[in-house]
Every structure is written in structure tokens, then in C-alpha cells.
Amino acid sequence: MKVLVSVITVAAVASVVTSQAQRCTARNGNPGRCVEVQQCPRLHDLLIRRPPGAIDILRGAICSFTQQRALVCCEDAPAVVSPGPSVNRLRGRQLLPRQCGHTALVDRIIGEPAPLLSWPWMILLRGQNAEGRRRFFCGGVLLSERYVLTAAHCVHKGALLSLESVRVGEHTVGRDPDCQKNVCAPSPQDIAVEQVIVHEAYGSPCLSCNDIALLRLATPARIDNLYVTPVCLPLEPLRDLGFSARDLKTKRAWVAGWGATEALASRTGTGTFSNVLQHGNLPISDRFCKQDLRDYPDPDMVLCAGGEDHDACNGDSGGPMVISNSNRTRRYVIGVVSRGPTVCGAPESSGIYTSVIYYMDWILSNLRA
Structure with missing residues (x-):
């Protein structure tokens, strides 16, 4: 070596x-x-x-x-000329798993530690700061055995922590195995990142615009369809979810993470983490983020959620916002944690999530075999 x-x-x-x-x-x-x-x-x-x-x-x-x-x-670098959205979508669809979005998550509208089997697609990002200290610092969500979706501000070249690897199949950091009610999960998987794909327009025309990125794993994650399984992408919202993208603002969604607020993580590269995965259920609404939406050239680029006592700083930066389809058989990722209120759970405040539906063509066009 x-x-x-x-x-x-x-x-x-x-x-x-x-x-x-x-x-x-x-x-x-x-x-x-x-x-x-x-x-x-x-x-x-x-x-x-x-x-x-x-x-x-x-x-x-x-x-x-x-x-x-x-x-x-x-x-070789890929050709500069794009084959077009329809071709990209078809090619990307073929790389996504057919089995996705199945979980033991029970719909309870509170913020609390998540059950062991409830978030099998959750990802932890591990990085190193300028002093050489390694730590977990952001979240992500598993799309397939080779791809993770996260926020651009977590992994772009100017980030305070340099991404090294991802952890798949984690629930309680520092405990192995994770067990609940005599059920124990396999050991988590630490996998190197082969490629970081940050949206080419990240940070323009506003600092948080296009806050989305893909990570290609150096080796495939081991999928077991119980403790580790990909989340679904809403390729066709009306068909997959049972309602249109516009109807999202009348729904509630789940967010999850290990407890670091983006406000702390972005300023200092540190934050207070919960060792146990936390989750909460939040209303999707523009009610408390109309001022923030003025920063974006198209308000559909993001989703706003929160405004309740158990608001989402349970969701780390880069972590997923998921929603069930109409018959609750699958979970779909519809947002990526981008920005949050300075104080978690503050009344009349919302977190901002990059809209996965808005960036579906970008996601599919950047997947490769």
C-alpha cells in the first residue's frame, strides 16, 4: 500500500x-x-x-x-451535448430499483426517536475539517445501491468539511448492533464516495438556489429490503403519489436526522447531534416563509414546512423529506433539507427544502450505470 x-x-x-x-x-x-x-x-x-x-x-x-x-x-468526461430531458429521464429510470420506499414507519404526528426499521434509506455523511478531525456532519437519502441524494451546501468544494465517506444502515451512532424489542440490525456500512455531483448552478442567482447534489458510491451498498433499502423518487407525482405536485402544500411530510441544526453546522462545522435517529411529521405550507421565497427566481424550486412546536431541526442538512403515496404502501422523497430557522421549533417559522420534483430531470440525467 x-x-x-x-x-x-x-x-x-x-x-x-x-x-x-x-x-x-x-x-x-x-x-x-x-x-x-x-x-x-x-x-x-x-x-x-x-x-x-x-x-x-x-x-x-x-x-x-x-x-x-x-x-x-x-x-472520459461525458459529452457536453445533452440528449434531452425525455431521453435522460428514460435512461435514469432504468437505473432506479423497482423495490423502493417500503418501511415499518408508523404515522404519528410527533417529534421523537425513530423506530429501528422506519428509515432504511437514511444516510450519514462523514467528513474531515481543516484540523484533520473527522465527524458526521450532514444527512442524505439512498436512491439506489450506487447513488445518494443530499444538499449541495454539504459537499461543494467550499464546504467547511471535506466529504470522505457515507454511512448506510445507521440508527444509533456508537452502538453496534442496533437493537429494539429483540430485533437487531446488521452493522452499518461505511462506503467511500467515488464522485460528487453538485448542481452546476448551485449558489446562483441566490446563495441557497439549486441546493442539491448526488453522490456516487465507490462500491454498491448492500440492500436487504428491511434495514437498508432505497427510497422512491416521484417520477410522475400524480401517478406515484396519487395527487399532483401542487397538492403537496395541503399535505404533511416526514423529516429525519441525527439532530444537528444547519445554522450551527454551516457556521462552524460543528453542532449538537443526537446519537439516535430522530424524526417528525410537519405540515407543508408557504405560510411562514413567504419572505424567504422572494430569494428564489421560481418559488417551486423549494418547499417550506414547519411552524409547529416539534418543528424540523430533527432533519439534518441534506437529509430527506418523505411522504407516503395515497394508500401508504411506499415512501417518496420530495425534498432535501436546505435551510432552517435559527432556533429549531420556533413558532411561525419554517424550514426550506429543495424540491425533488422540480429537479427530477437533473437527478435522472446525472445517474449512470
Whole structure:
């Protein structure tokens, strides 16, 4: 391992640029170029950050050696020309699991610790700050065995914590196994992140605009359809949910997380976490966020929810807002925690969630096999 790192590090320092790079095939089967690691941003980033599993990924990417330097197979960038929304949606749909959104969650309108089996799609993000300290800092939601949906402000290049890995199948941090009523879950999975896809227009024209991102996992999450299972995406709201997107503002939705407020997390990179997953059920309404909605060029980009005593700082930044379909057989993610009130549960205040329905074309067009 040390030899591999030292060889690749030498390559990273080298300044030789090969104009006619040898063609190669990346680990995922896509075509690429055999180049020095510093010429491949994604692999070079793995070398610098060294998240769990990074060395195995780098070792598997080596395609040749030259002058005692290791060359890596850098996957070709996708074509700039988009095939169009309809083609993107079809391609993305084919990559989503058929089994999704099944949970033992019971509809109770309170804020409380979540039952063990109730949020099998919840994700914890783990990162490192400038001092080298590692901690969990944001939430996310599992869309498939390879993709996690989260907030852009958690994972963009200027974030205070550098993303290293995600944790799948967690409930009570620091306890393994998690058990309730003689039922015990498998150990959580810590998986390296292969690619971070931040919305290309994040932060424009307003600071919180387009606050959405996808994470592609380096290895597939192990799905068991009980403790770990993907949430559903509302591809066609009227068909999937049983009501239109406009009707969402008459509904209630669930949010969940481990208790850090975005206000603390965004300012200092720290926050007070609950070790146990918390959840709450909130009304979706613009009643207390009309002033905030003026920041967005299109108010449909986000959803507002809250205004009750058990308001959502139970939901971490990047975590999901989910809703049941009309017959309560599946759960669909309809929002991603973006902004929240400074004081959790403050009366006449709302949290703001990036609308998943609004960004469905973007999500589907960024999924790949």
C-alpha cells in the first residue's frame, strides 16, 4: 500500500503532460485515457483526501508505468451535448430499483426517536475539517445501491468539511448492533464516495438556489429490503403519489436526522447531534416563509414546512423529506433539507427544502450505470 501511494504521489508531483495518451478502459467499463494521476481530477482528489477505500480504487485504476511513475485510467468526461430531458429521464429510470420506499414507519404526528426499521434509506455523511478531525456532519437519502441524494451546501468544494465517506444502515451512532424489542440490525456500512455531483448552478442567482447534489458510491451498498433499502423518487407525482405536485402544500411530510441544526453546522462545522435517529411529521405550507421565497427566481424550486412546536431541526442538512403515496404502501422523497430557522421549533417559522420534483430531470440525467 505504501509503495502504491508513494509511486502515485511521485506522479502527482511530476509536470510531464502526455499529449497523446494511451486509451484504456476504466473499472466501470467506460473508455478513458491512461494519464498521470494529477491529470485526472476525480482520482487525484481521492489521492489527496484518502477516504476509506481510496487506495483500492487507485490501485485498480493503474493502467501502466513509465519512468517509475504509475499511470491511471481516467474515465472520459461525458459529452457536453445533452440528449434531452425525455431521453435522460428514460435512461435514469432504468437505473432506479423497482423495490423502493417500503418501511415499518408508523404515522404519528410527533417529534421523537425513530423506530429501528422506519428509515432504511437514511444516510450519514462523514467528513474531515481543516484540523484533520473527522465527524458526521450532514444527512442524505439512498436512491439506489450506487447513488445518494443530499444538499449541495454539504459537499461543494467550499464546504467547511471535506466529504470522505457515507454511512448506510445507521440508527444509533456508537452502538453496534442496533437493537429494539429483540430485533437487531446488521452493522452499518461505511462506503467511500467515488464522485460528487453538485448542481452546476448551485449558489446562483441566490446563495441557497439549486441546493442539491448526488453522490456516487465507490462500491454498491448492500440492500436487504428491511434495514437498508432505497427510497422512491416521484417520477410522475400524480401517478406515484396519487395527487399532483401542487397538492403537496395541503399535505404533511416526514423529516429525519441525527439532530444537528444547519445554522450551527454551516457556521462552524460543528453542532449538537443526537446519537439516535430522530424524526417528525410537519405540515407543508408557504405560510411562514413567504419572505424567504422572494430569494428564489421560481418559488417551486423549494418547499417550506414547519411552524409547529416539534418543528424540523430533527432533519439534518441534506437529509430527506418523505411522504407516503395515497394508500401508504411506499415512501417518496420530495425534498432535501436546505435551510432552517435559527432556533429549531420556533413558532411561525419554517424550514426550506429543495424540491425533488422540480429537479427530477437533473437527478435522472446525472445517474449512470
